[in-house]
Amino acid sequence: MEFDFNEEQRALARTVRTFSLRELRDGYSRRDRERSFPRAIWKKLGELGLLGMRVCEEYGGLNATCVTQGVVAEEIGRADPNLGVAALAVAELVGHMLEHGTARAREEFLTPMIKGDKVPAFAVTEPHCGTDAVAMKAKAVKNGDHYILNGEKSGITLAKAADFVLVYAKTNATLGARGVSAFVVPADAPGITRQYYEDMGAKSLVRGSIFMDDVVVPEDCLVGAEGEGFKLMMKGFDASRVYLALTCLGAANISVEETIRYTRERSAFGKPLARFEGVSFPVAEHSAILEATRLLCYKALWLRDQGLPHSKEAAMVKWMGPRFSVDAIRDCLLLHGHYGWTQELPFEQRLRDVMAVEIADGTSQVSKIVIARELYGREFLPY
Ligand SMILES: Cc1cc2nc3c(=O)[nH]c(=O)nc-3n(C[C@H](O)[C@H](O)[C@H](O)COP(=O)(O)OP(=O)(O)OC[C@H]3O[C@@H](n4cnc5c(N)ncnc54)[C@H](O)[C@@H]3O)c2cc1C
Incomplete structure (x- = not known):
């Protein structure tokens, strides 16, 4: 069993993290205030090869593995989970579908999307x-x-x-x-x-x-x-749901890291906050739960790369990823006291943004229906 990324994936993670910190993080709250989708950043994501990465090279993609694309989802989610949703879930679903399209559909829509020239x-x-x-x-x-x-x-x-x-x-x-x-x-x-x-x-x-x-x-x-549309779509969801989960986990993990830094530095009653178990235990619990969910995400993507069944794992993380990320970000906000409640800090926006993923691409209820279907069999579906 292998628990590490390969050198290429580690290098990609470093590149995407540097890009995200330089290009995505600063405008995160401005884009929220302006309710604007950043086309210029979309173009840059295309130039970096981060849109439709999994699509074959003939159509403009990189033929990347699903695990590799997961690394990108997590890194973008740390800076702007909304862009993670657009670049990894929407572009992935559309890319997956258009690979089954006609030559015209691929030329007119798929390749321009991958280059960042068209928004799907x-x-x-x-x-x-x-x-x-x-x-x-x-x-x-x-x-x-x-x-x-x-x-x-x-x-x-x-x-x-x-x-x-x-x-x-x-x-x-x-x-x-x-x-x-x-x-x-x-x-x-x-x-x-x-x-x-x-x-x-x-x-x-x-x-x-x-x-x-x-x-x-x-x-x-x-x-x-x-x-054939519905069947193809459901196959696409088994990947996009994992990327959505990793995007949320990226936002939650950076929130936990920021909270560890803050509670080390801020004191109350003559001690750093981190010395109080009421502060460090929620951080410990969220870290454990987020890490377990993250590992399950990569297991789902690894199974997909091997051509093995992964609908159950994808549904599990579609429920767990956004849900546990929301819980973690909420506690991170609270551990920053009244500063956490301001819009100066990113927690309130991350909370709103990540919560959207609890509904998008299928709610937690539908995820649990899929998990139960995989465990019990189709004859026990509620409908
Ligand atoms: C941020 C965001 C982005 C989205 N993006 C897209 C998009 O790009 N494209 C697109 O097509 N759609 C998109 N959606 C829509 C999304 O896919 C749907 O909202 C979602 O599938 C739920 O459908 P619904 O809103 O009609 O709720 P309903 O299906 O009416 O469900 C309402 C509630 O009942 C529950 N429920 C329904 N059936 C059952 C059941 N059998 N057992 C138990 N509980 C049940 C649901 O879980 C939910 O809590 C987006 C939604 C959001 C919030």
Whole structure:
């Protein structure tokens, strides 16, 4: 059993940490205040090869392992978990799907996304259904050599910033999951309108709704075969969920490190705070839980790299990663006393941003349904 990264992964972690400290950390709270998605940073992430890293070299990726991409998720999460969500979860899901797309879809959307020239969005959720995604009402009707898309997608990360959208719609309403197909659509296509939300956190992810009113897309914008969209998406979630967890753990671990420094230096009752067990024990407990969750993340990614089943592990960390990170960041905020409550320190923003991941890409309940399904078998699913 091997518990260390290889030299290449360690070097990448150092490079991404240096880049993150120089380019991402300072603007973290400004992007929250301005509710703006940083396109210039997106471009730099592309230039560094950090978008769609796992995609094969022919389409512009690095053919990186999932473990290597996990290292990047963790490092970006330390500086700005929102960018971790955009670069590792959204770009990963879209990259995974577009590898199954046509040559046109890859040239027009995948390679430009990997270079940082185009911003993607991934649209499944609808106003009446999120967890029960198969209940989607969006429709795609074939008409000669094109499809006509109608419907509304809601809660979509990067809805405001996106240049193109990977949209899921029913091509056959009677087949359940096997009737769902995926399409790649320019975000400025005639018939698309967008509306933006005032979110409590993850504000730079500029979420919103996307409305499709008779949107005409050529048939080569179908991604995968008709009816294959849902199956492909679920395979993508088994990776993106782990990157989301690692992004959150990055934000939690840097919070714990900052808290260790602070409680060493600040005194009360004539001693450093760190000498009081009421202070050091929560830090010890969070460190232990975060480290255990982190190891499970890398196990899930390692299993994926080996081509072994990993849905259970991915669902476990999708629940544990954001949940335990929220708990840790909350205590780190409290251990900074009243300073922690100010917006001068990053804890309140990290708390809001990481909490968003408890919902995004599947809630803790749906993660536990997947874990239970893997343990008990499909015949014990609640639906
Ligand atoms: C920050 C953020 C980013 C997002 N980005 C995207 C995106 O890019 N693309 C996209 O398509 N969607 C996105 N979403 C939407 C997200 O995927 C959904 O919000 C999520 O899947 C839950 O769906 P819902 O909001 O419709 O809640 P519902 O499915 O209505 O669920 C409401 C509550 O009931 C619980 N629940 C539902 N069913 C069960 C059950 N069977 N057993 C137990 N509990 C249950 C849920 O866990 C939840 O707590 C994003 C959401 C957030 C918050």
